[in-house]
Amino acid sequence: MSITPKLNRFDLSMIVVSLVIGMGIFAAPAEVAKNSSTPLLYFGAWLLGGAVSLCGALTFAEIGARYPTTGGFYKVFSYCFHPAFAFMINWVLVISNAASVAAVALIGAEYINPVIMPQSLQNDTGIKIMTITSVLILYIINYLGIKMSARTQNVLTLFKIGMILILCTAVFKGNIHAAKEVIAYHNNNNISAFGISLVAVFFTYGGYQQTINFGGDIINPKINIPKAIFFGIATVISLYMLINFAYYSVLGISGLQHKTTLAATLAGVLFGAAGYKIVSLLMFVSVLAFVNVNIMANPRVYYAMAEDGILPARFKRVNNQTQVQEFGLSFFVGAVLIILFFASSFQTILSYVMFFDTVGLSTAAITIFILRRKTKQLNNTGIYIMKWYPLIPVIFITTYWFVTISIFIENPQAALICISAFIAGLIIYYITKRSQKPITTL
Numbered sequence: 001m002s003i004t005p006k007l008n009r010f011d012l013s014m015i016v017v018s019l020v021i022g023m024g025i026f027a028a029p030a031e032v033a034k035n036s037s038t039p040l041l042y043f044g045a046w047l048l049g050g051a052v053s054l055c056g057a058l059t060f061a062e063i064g065a066r067y068p069t070t071g072g073f074y075k076v077f078s079y080c081f082h083p084a085f086a087f088m089i090n091w092v093l094v095i096s097n098a099a100s101v102a103a104v105a106l107i108g109a110e111y112i113n114p115v116i117m118p119q120s121l122q123n124d125t126g127i128k129i130m131t132i133t134s135v136l137i138l139y140i141i142n143y144l145g146i147k148m149s150a151r152t153q154n155v156l157t158l159f160k161i162g163m164i165l166i167l168c169t170a171v172f173k174g175n176i177h178a179a180k181e182v183i184a185y186h187n188n189n190n191i192s193a194f195g196i197s198l199v200a201v202f203f204t205y206g207g208y209q210q211t212i213n214f215g216g217d218i219i220n221p222k223i224n225i226p227k228a229i230f231f232g233i234a235t236v237i238s239l240y241m242l243i244n245f246a247y248y249s250v251l252g253i254s255g256l257q258h259k260t261t262l263a264a265t266l267a268g269v270l271f272g273a274a275g276y277k278i279v280s281l282l283m284f285v286s287v288l289a290f291v292n293v294n295i296m297a298n299p300r301v302y303y304a305m306a307e308d309g310i311l312p313a314r315f316k317r318v319n320n321q322t323q324v325q326e327f328g329l330s331f332f333v334g335a336v337l338i339i340l341f342f343a344s345s346f347q348t349i350l351s352y353v354m355f356f357d358t359v360g361l362s363t364a365a366i367t368i369f370i371l372r373r374k375t376k377q378l379n380n381t382g383i384y385i386m387k388w389y390p391l392i393p394v395i396f397i398t399t400y401w402f403v404t405i406s407i408f409i410e411n412p413q414a415a416l417i418c419i420s421a422f423i424a425g426l427i428i429y430y431i432t433k434r435s436q437k438p439i440t441t442l
Contacts, residue, residue: 006323007217009224011150014157016208016232018293021160024204025240026263026283027107029247033256035197042253045194046244048399049201050237053208055396057233058386059365060209061226065384066375068221073209073364074304080370087310088425089360090301092418096356098332101294102339105131108287111280131340134284138292139333145322153296156289163282164239168246170266195406199354202403204240206357208233209364217300217323226384295336299328310432355407355418362400368393 007015036042069075073093077086109130117126141152211229218224247262250269256262263283267275299315303325306316314327369390379385386392408415 006147006219007150008219009228011154012211012218012224012228013232013235014154015150015293015296016211016229017161017235018153018157018289019207019211019297020205020233020236021164021239021286021290024200025164025243026286028200028204029244029262030256031200032197033253035200036194036253039248039253041194041197042248042256043244045197045201046240049198049205050240052396052399053202053205054233054237055392056361056365056400057208057229058226059368059393059396060211061229061384062386063364063368063371064211064225064229065222066371066378068218068225069304074301074308076364076367076371078304078308080367080374083308083310084426084429086308087305087429088422089363090305091425091428092356092421093360094298094301094332095335095421096353097294097298098335099339100353101135101291102131102336104287105135105291105336106340108284108291109134111287112284115277115280128340132337134288135291135333135336135340138288138295139329142292142295142329143322143324143326145324147323150296153289153292156285156292159282160286160289161235161239163286164243166270166282167263167266167279168242170246170250170269195402196410198399198403199407202358202400203354205236206354206361208236209361211297222381222383291336295329295333298332299325302328302331310429355404355415356421358400358404358407359418359422362397362404365393365397365400 032045033042036045063076067076067079074086074090077089106127109127113127113130117130138152141148208229211225211232218228246266247256250266251262263279267279267282269275271278302311302315303318305311306313306328315325315331317327318325372389
């Protein structure tokens with residue numbers, strides 16, 4: 001059974017916001033501040049990250065408009081390059097996405113666990129129980145249907161936006177550090193430090209590219225995909241700059257460098273002793289939104305791989321009534337639950353996840369140059385076409401490769417492990433293709 005479009009522009013806009021705003025904005029600013037010890041470098045990293053992400057969003061908006069299909073992030077590689085290259089890139093990204101979901105779910109459980117769990121379960125075991133329970137609840141919601149999961153996503157995303165706006169009001173009640181902080185900055189390699197700070201920034205801004213996986217689910221995709229991506233990423237940039245100004249105003253750069261519970265600090269300024277409990281609930285809801293949207297998006301990549309015969313046909317089976325890939329959905333959630341037993345801290349997985357993402361996203365963006373040539377017949381049909389081409393995709397690709405090189409210099413072991421994972425994907429592809437039996441007519 002094929003997938004029937006059921007999502008409108010607002011649904012996709014909320015999906016964009018939730019794909020991007022996970023837990024990164026509540027953890028990454030501390031990492032950015034550690035590598036950007038002046039306000040100029042700190043806000044410069046966030047502004048550059050926003051501008052480059054907007055370039056990426058515009059690039060992927062045109063990619064989605066020119067090639068709207070389910071599992072688009074896989075399909076576009078296959079169409080523009082080769083199925084082997086498509087599999088090599090996407091199989092590690094799926095693993096990376098599952099790892100990110102597992103790690104973020106753990107962070108959310110760490111926030112909510114002390115609030116609702118009994119004292120005997122306020123430990124690692126209690127956190128695991130809470131994490132697994134929340135993932136399973138979202139699994140059930142997604143199993144009920146794509147529209148049900150989209151409605152859930154809309155509610156969670158609007159709640160998340162409201163939470164960030166409330167936390168930003170701490171700037172009016174906190175001690176303003178911005179005007180009185182003086183920092184002596186003694187890093188002899190500002191370019192290298194700035195590149196490393198962008199790792200955390202781009203981790204926080206990433207995710208919007210997965211919207212092209214919903215090409216087959218969107219009503220009027222050639223119009224709604226680019227508009228939803230642009231509106232969603234513009235909303236994210238605005239929210240990120242607001243909350244970073246609030247962080248800096250209340251804590252200053254030196255405070256940011258030593259604070260990990262940033263949202264809890266802002267909540268404490270606003271609500272006093274009750275702030276921790278309030279922000280714990282809000283943070284948990286934010287986590288649920290991020291986990292839910294990834295449970296929605298990633299099985300669509302399996303669908304595309306199954307269409308090309310790289311994965312078994314059961315991955316593309318869709319329930320006629322709910323539009324759910326029941327096996328693909330269960331497989332991804334199963335992968336998340338397995339990784340939950342091994343996931344480490346946000347800081348530990350950051351380099352691994354971002355190396356996969358920077359390589360994958362920059363390479364995916366290159367497909368716009370090929371799509372422009374292969375689909376030039378669409379140029380006068382009303383689809384979205386970005387302005388300032390080819391400058392926009394060139395800025396995005398160049399910056400992401402700068403970050404990739406920065407990761408390699410800073411953590412060569414992580415980079416080599418990631419490169420090995422890409423090569424393993426290529427080997428798996430050819431082994432799988434060779435072992436496939438010829439399809440016979442029934």
